[in-house]
Amino acid sequence: MFRSCAFCNTPFDGDGGPSGLGVGRRIAFDEWKGRLWVVCPRCSRWNLTPFDDRLERIEAVARAAQSGRVAASTDQVALIRWERYDLVRVGKPLRVELATWRYGERLRNRQRERMKVVVPLTVAAIGLGIAANVAAGGGFGVIVWNIHRAVDWVYLRIVGSRKVSLIESPICTHCGSIMQLRARHVQHARIVPDAHADMGVLLSCPRCHQEGAQLTGIEAVQVLRQGLTYLNLARGGRRRAEDAAREVDRVGGPDHLVREIARRELPLRALRPERGLALEMAVDERAEVEELERQWREAEEIAEIADGTLGSSTLVEEELRRLKNRDGDQPSG
Ligand SMILES: [Zn+2]
Ligand SMILES: [Zn+2]
Structure with a gap:
């Protein structure tokens, strides 16, 4: 007690x-x-x-x-x-403007990471495309437009098939197989309330498609970070930091958002796009904040106030x- x-x-x-x-x-x-x-x-x-x-x-x-x-x-x-x-x-x-700025930074980092893959792919694809086009005698513009779409598709596949890095792979309670989780599998997972942790992540087994394992703590956070990155990329459309920041602010902060989503127990892919992005940002921030909390206890000003x-x-x-x-x-x- x-x-x-x-x-x-x-x-x-x-x-x-x-x-x-x-x-x-x-x-x-x-x-x-x-x-x-x-x-x-x-x-x-x-x-x-x-x-x-x-x-x-x-x-x-x-x-x-x-x-x-x-x-x-x-x-x-x-x-x-x-x-x-x-x-x-x-x-x-925190004010919405500040959250917008922070989320914007995160999105720009994602974009930079994307370009590292997309640019070389595009160069290679254009080379191939020109060769094929010259052989077929077609127009150049159509090829470039198609290449843009193809490269986006390839990039999404790359992100989606990234292995989810867990210390130990969970074992499915339904079919007994070791879950080889890829980022794209996480979209079927649900955030649920957990009696012993802030939240739990209920995983859908890639083999039997049943909910076969529940993660908490650092592992849950790791799964969510990778899964949400893929999911939000797959949905495309507007990925605006401001919408995500407002969404978090509207429900009263990142902890409220995670709890609210856990309460409804929806699969991640059923979340509204702006909510999905807000959750991605909130989970990222929570990971940071949990680290900060450890530091916070050591912080000098607090130590002075708390000093016996x-x-x-x-x-x-x-x-x-x-x-x-x-x-x-x-x-x-
Ligand atoms: Zn299974
Ligand atoms: Zn005491």
Whole structure:
């Protein structure tokens, strides 16, 4: 149970207030990334709360924080007083424009990767085409147009037949075969809720076409990244970063999006195109954010706030002011 500090075993103080956790007087939260911590009254370490209902709890804490008083803040952290609770807001909610920019970067990287394959293919195909055309005495323009389509098709085949890199290939529970997953097979997979992880990915067996294995954690993320890259490429059409960013924003962030899709348990290929792209971006970001979370715990500013020597709130406020002034002295960047 989530009753005492995972680091020092001290029972938490307070009753959790708006979080509904039932414990905690100092509560830290990050709305966009979907994080919620209870700060230990003794060792001041940040205890990440269980994932179940976390999003609803964060919403409730964020609402309370809006009517609270900001005691002190830096660019990244704000200490907010609300009734008898200390609410620590981490990070800034990201704006759609910023997400658009980040997703745009990702799409441009995909495009660069594509050109590495497409350009040599096109050159080779045009060479062949001209030779064939001269022999047949036909028009040049038709050939070039057809080559463009043929090369796109070949590229899609290449991406689709890439092996999904897993540490161990899953075994189908229906037919007992070892699943040799290619990126194109993942479009039949479904994201489903999982009792022990953020989400599960239910795989369709390439041989018997039954749902034969469920992955979680890093493996689920790996499968999704490769599968969605293929799926979104296969659908073609507009691949606009802005649409994906709006889609993520509309549902309230990447974690909400993944949960929403898991709740509906649709195969990936049944997702609307903009939602498919949004999911690809969200999964990529989650992988990044999970890495960041590990780093975040080590981050200096947090360590200073969470430092056991800063036991009293006054000291925390002073520390935050000091950090703010220090930032103010430096050119922004
Ligand atoms: Zn502790
Ligand atoms: Zn099978």
